Amino acid sequence: MTLWLSMLGEALQAMSANKLRTFLTALGIIIGVGAVVLMVALGQGTQSAVTKSISALGSNLLIIRSGSPQQGGFRSGAGGLPTLTTGDALALQELTSLKAVSPVIQQGAQLVYGPNNWGTQVVGSTDAYLDIRDWTLQSGRSFTDTEMNSGMRVAILGQTVAEQLFGNADPIDQSVRIHKSPYQVIGVLAPKGQSMDGRDQDDTVIIPLVTAQRQLVGTRFKGTVSIIMAKANSAQQLASGEAQITDLLHQRHRIAEGVDNDFSVTNMASIASTMAQVTGMLSILLGSIAGISLFVGGIGIMNIMMVSVTERTREIGIRMAIGASRKTVLLQFLLEAVIITTTGGLIGILIGIGLALGVQRFGGISVAITPQPILLAFGVSTLVGLFFGLYPARKASRLKPIEALRYQ
Amino acid sequence: MSDIIRLADLKKAYDTDAGPVPVLKGLGLSIAPGEFVTIMGPSGSGKSTLMNILGCLDTPTAGEYWLDGQNVASLNEDQLAEVRSRVLGFVFQGFNLLPRIDLKANVALPLVYQSVAKAKRLERAVAVLERVGLARQVDSLPPKISGGQQQRVAIARALVTQPRVILADEPTGNLDTTTGQEIMTLFQDINKESGVTMIVVTHDAKVAHYARRLVYLRDGIITYDGPTAEFQESQA
Numbered sequence: 124m125t126l127w128l129s130m131l132g133e134a135l136q137a138m139s140a141n142k143l144r145t146f147l148t149a150l151g152i153i154i155g156v157g158a159v160v161l162m163v164a165l166g167q168g169t170q171s172a173v174t175k176s177i178s179a180l181g182s183n184l185l186i187i188r189s190g191s192p193q194q195g196g197f198r199s200g201a202g203g204l205p206t207l208t209t210g211d212a213l214a215l216q217e218l219t220s221l222k223a224v225s226p227v228i229q230q231g232a233q234l235v236y237g238p239n240n241w242g243t244q245v246v247g248s249t250d251a252y253l254d255i256r257d258w259t260l261q262s263g264r265s266f267t268d269t270e271m272n273s274g275m276r277v278a279i280l281g282q283t284v285a286e287q288l289f290g291n292a293d294p295i296d297q298s299v300r301i302h303k304s305p306y307q308v309i310g311v312l313a314p315k316g317q318s319m320d321g322r323d324q325d326d327t328v329i330i331p332l333v334t335a336q337r338q339l340v341g342t343r344f345k346g347t348v349s350i351i352m353a354k355a356n357s358a359q360q361l362a363s364g365e366a367q368i369t370d371l372l373h374q375r376h377r378i379a380e381g382v383d384n385d386f387s388v389t390n391m392a393s394i395a396s397t398m399a400q401v402t403g404m405l406s407i408l409l410g411s412i413a414g415i416s417l418f419v420g421g422i423g424i425m426n427i428m429m430v431s432v433t434e435r436t437r438e439i440g441i442r443m444a445i446g447a448s449r450k451t452v453l454l455q456f457l458l459e460a461v462i463i464t465t466t467g468g469l470i471g472i473l474i475g476i477g478l479a480l481g482v483q484r485f486g487g488i489s490v491a492i493t494p495q496p497i498l499l500a501f502g503v504s505t506l507v508g509l510f511f512g513l514y515p516a517r518k519a520s521r522l523k524p525i526e527a528l529r530y531q
Numbered sequence: 532m533s534d535i536i537r538l539a540d541l542k543k544a545y546d547t548d549a550g551p552v553p554v555l556k557g558l559g560l561s562i563a564p565g566e567f568v569t570i571m572g573p574s575g576s577g578k579s580t581l582m583n584i585l586g587c588l589d590t591p592t593a594g595e596y597w598l599d600g601q602n603v604a605s606l607n608e609d610q611l612a613e614v615r616s617r618v619l620g621f622v623f624q625g626f627n628l629l630p631r632i633d634l635k636a637n638v639a640l641p642l643v644y645q646s647v648a649k650a651k652r653l654e655r656a657v658a659v660l661e662r663v664g665l666a667r668q669v670d671s672l673p674p675k676i677s678g679g680q681q682q683r684v685a686i687a688r689a690l691v692t693q694p695r696v697i698l699a700d701e702p703t704g705n706l707d708t709t710t711g712q713e714i715m716t717l718f719q720d721i722n723k724e725s726g727v728t729m730i731v732v733t734h735d736a737k738v739a740h741y742a743r744r745l746v747y748l749r750d751g752i753i754t755y756d757g758p759t760a761e762f763q764e765s766q767a
Contacts (some may be wrong), residue, residue, distance in 0.1 A: 125646040133643065140631045441627045444588060445688065446616025446644035448609050524588045528627070 130451060134458040137435075145463060148427045151420030152467030152504050153474065158413035159500040160475025160492075165482065166406025168490035173402050176317070177395040181256040183222075183358055184391040185365055187215075187351040187372070205347035206385040209332070211375060212351050218371065220364040222356045225251040226332055226348040230339045234328065235300040236288040243284055245301060245328045247335020248352075253279075253312075255354040263295045263310030266331050270309075274333035279310040282325035304338055306330065361392050410496075417500070420467070421507035428460055428515035439519050440527025453520035460512020461505060468504030472497050534597070535695055535728050536562040536585065541594035541604075543580050554580045556751040557594070564695070565726040567719065569739040569759065572748035579700070581748065582732045586619060586698045587611045599695050616644050620689030620727075624701035626681040628673040628688075634660060635669040638687045645692065659687040663717065679710035686717060696728040697721075703738055715741040 138145045189206040212226035228247035233240055246252070250265045263279070270277050278299060285294050294308045315324040330338075332348070355364040365388050372386050432439070439452055476497075479490040538560040544551040554577045562568055572578040583589035584596060587603055590611075596604045599618050606614065620641075621627075628637045638656035647655075660669050663683040665676075673681055682702060689697050699718065703711030715731075719741055722729045731742060739745050745762050747755035755762055 125648055126644075129643045129646065129649070132649065136632065136636075437627075438629055441629065442640070442644075443612065444586070444615065444621050444627075445641040446612060446692070448612035448616075448644070450609065451644060525583050528588070528623075 126451065127454070130454045130458055131462075133455050134462055137431075137455075138459060138462065144427065148424055149463050149467035149470070151423035152417070152464050152507065153420075153471040155413065155417030155420035156468045156471025156500045156504050157475040157478065158416050158471075159410060159503075160472055160497055161478045161482075162409035162413040163406060163496040163500075164475070164479035164490040164492050165488065166402070166409045167493060167496075168483070168488065170399065170402035170406060171491050172489045173398050174395065177391070177398055178257075180391055181352070181354065183355040183361055184255065185221075185353040185355060185361065185368065186389040186391065187211075187353065187368060188387050188389070189347075189349070189385065205349070206376065207348050207351055208346050209348060210346070211372060212348065214371060214375060215351065215353060215368060218364065218367045220355055220360040220367055221353050223251040223254050223354045225249050225255050225352045227252065227350045227352055228332060228335045228340060229349050230335065232302045232328075232339060234284065234288060236294075236297065239288045241284060241287040243281075243326050243328055245330060245335065245339060247330055247332045247339065249332055252329065252352065255352045258315070259313045261311045261313040262293070263308070265310060271331045271333060274331060274337050276304055276306040276334055276338070277309045277331065278306040279312060279329040280308055281312050281327040281329075282314040283323055284326060284328055285311050301328065301330070302339055358392060361390055365390050414503075417503060417507065421464075421511040424460055424463060424508060425511035425515060428456065428512055429518070431459075432456065432515045432519040435519075436522060436527050436530040439522050440524050440530065443522070443524040444528060449520040452522075453516045456516035456519045457509065457512050460516065461508035464504045464508030464512075465501070468501045471504070472501060475500075533563065534561045535564040535566075535599055536560070536730075537595075537597040539595040539597075541584070541591050541596060543577070543584060543589075544592045551592075554751055555584075555591070558751075558753055560746065560753065560756070562728060562730070564728055565722070566744060567722045567729040567742040568731070568744045568746060569742040570730065570732045570746045570748060571734060571736070571739055573734070575750075576748040577751040578732050578748050582698060582700050585696075585730065586621060587614050612644075616641065616692065618695045620692060620694035620697040622682070622685050622689050622697065622699035622702045624704040626673070626678070626685045626705070628681055628684055630673050633670050633672055634665065634676075634684050637673065637684055638691050641688060641692045655691055656687070659691045660684070662690070663687045677710075678706055679713060682706060682710075682714050683717065686714070686721070690721065690725075690727075693725075694727060696730065699729070699731045701733055702731060703733070703735065711735075711738065 187207065209226050212224050215221060215224045225248050230245050230247070231242065232245045233242045249271055253265055261282070265279070266277065269275070278301065280294055288294065288299060289297070294311060297308050298305045299308060300306070312325065317323060336346070353364065353368065355361045368388050369384070373384065376385055378384055442452065476492055479492055482488055483490045538558050541555055541558040542553065543555040544553040558581070570578050570581065580589070584591050587598070591604050594604065595602055598614065601614070603611065603614055629640070635653055635656045638660055639652040642652040642655065657669050660666060663686055665680060665683055665687070668676055668680065673684065703714055706714060715738055718729055718731065721727060731738065733739060739759055742759055745755065745757065745759040746753055747762065
């Protein structure tokens with residue numbers, strides 16, 4: 124123990140004898156570790172921002188769209204034909220892997236309240252829609268069964284719509300006109316913010332499905348819906364839910380073998396995982412670029428240590444003559460390298476965190492500072508010191524005392 | 532076995548491209564504890580090689596070297612380092628102090644390798660520096676003091692571990708005559724006070740007269756071993 128302390132003292136003393144060089148050597152590690160911490164914080168920040176905006180769509184979400192039926196060589200795109208019905212939605216409710224199912228009709232419409240008017244997307248659906256999309260109510264209530272079944276004119280406003288029509292006033296129990304008919308406002312949704320593609324998710328109005336079918340879309344395709352949204356029981360049951368939906372609709376729509384389905388099922392979780400993969404790649408890319416700079420810093424350490432060993436050959440000879448064993452010489456030089464890298468690592472971590480917070484504050488980019496990459500960067504910098512310090516230290520310890528003493 | 536140093540048929544050859552070149556050709560030598568011996572010889576006689584072997588900085592090709600009751604000819608590098616640390620003290624021609632640390636740290640350095648605690652190290656270093664007459668310079672750096680003083684520091688460094696043997700290689704070679712005499716007197720005093728065995732390698736006959744016994748080396752063979760007073764250059 125005393126020997127270790129003494130060697131630590133000898134190493135510190137040798138480092139302080141050449142402060143500028145010690146600092147320049149440590150600089151490589153400071154920049155390397157700082158870059159790793161900053162880049163990983165940026166990457167993870169982006170990743171969590173993307174994940175958050177995807178989960179804002181609703182968790183464990185499956186979206187069924189009417190598909191592209193083939194009619195004599197003519198194929199319309201997805202949603203081209205209204206093949207999904209309220210009946211489909213009811214049938215899907217029986218599936219074991221699904222927690223909730225909600226048929227949805229969407230239609231643009233103009234809303235009027237007093238002198239204010241606002242054009243928005245009106246969603247006709249059931250109360251399950253709120254659960255599926257993870258919407259919460261800021262005030263008011265959701266639809267009652269009577270309101271849904273008998274197609275009463277009630278509406279739940281999104282935050283943006285409420286602000287545009289009512290300003291600061293309370294919209295509950297007020298009457299707004301949608302597509303010329305009066306609707307009673309029964310609830311206001313809590314704000315969700317922008318979606319991943321930059322749309323304002325709060326710019327929406329929800330009315331009962333039956334009401335929408337009667338009042339907005341008319342009778343052209345009676346009983347049809349634009350999309351059906353479903354929520355699986357859990358993330359694990361998303362895939363089985365997707366398969367069950369496909370099977371059931373395949374039967375109900377009487378689709379023959381070898382014919383394209385007239386509907387499509389989108390698993391939002393798979394989109395989320397793709398996005399997570401992309402942003403994960405981004406993190407790895409940024410991290411590895413930073414890792415390379417850490418490696419280069421390590422080579423800098425090795426370079427300086429080699430020079431130092433050559434320069435101090437005579438000193439090593441003297442130390443050996445007065446009793447230093449090869450082990451203690453090795454220890455001294457190794458400690459020097461490790462002290463430089465760990466100190467550099469600590470400074471680098473502080474600088475990295477500082478820069479990350481600065482970027483968050485002044486650059487408006489979200490960063491995530493987690494302990495794992497910081498501990499990793501610190502551990503790696505220590506290992507870099509050991510790895511790149513070992514060769515020069517061994518070289519020093521293998522010197523022959525008489526040759527080292529003769530060295531000028 | 533009361534001898535502190537005993538050589539038996541000691542040989543050393545250096546490997547060169549032209550084959551092994553013998554430098555020491557079978558030396559026998561016994562030195563009792565507390566003796567003051569000078570080793571003399573012209574350049575090329577092998578006295579530096581002998582010094583390196585005596586100092587455990589080099590190993591012999593053949594033969595035995597008993598130091599303090601241990602045959603060090605068979606030891607490995609780490610064991611030799613241990614022997615250098617515990618048994619030997621070195622004084623070099625070129626002083627060989629570390630220029631960037633002060634005198635007391637220089638003198639305390641051998642104790643680092645004996646795992647002596649720092650406070651204790653410095654305490655002992657200062658005490659030895661006082662003994663060699665440098666009590667007021669303990670905080671100076673080596674380049675700031677004279678050559679004679681530097682050699683005193685080197686002697687203090689050799690003494691601080693209380694070794695059995697002090698080896699000095701041309702200790703007056705870089706000093707003027709007066710300073711050289713002072714250093715040799717210091718060696719004599721230390722030898723008398725502490726009973727440490729003193730071996731000085733030199734080519735200077737005046738230096739040799741400080742020692743009672745003289746060993747003369749020529750072409751790798753000991754040609755004279757006896758009282759310094761009776762030695763004449765022509766005899767060798």
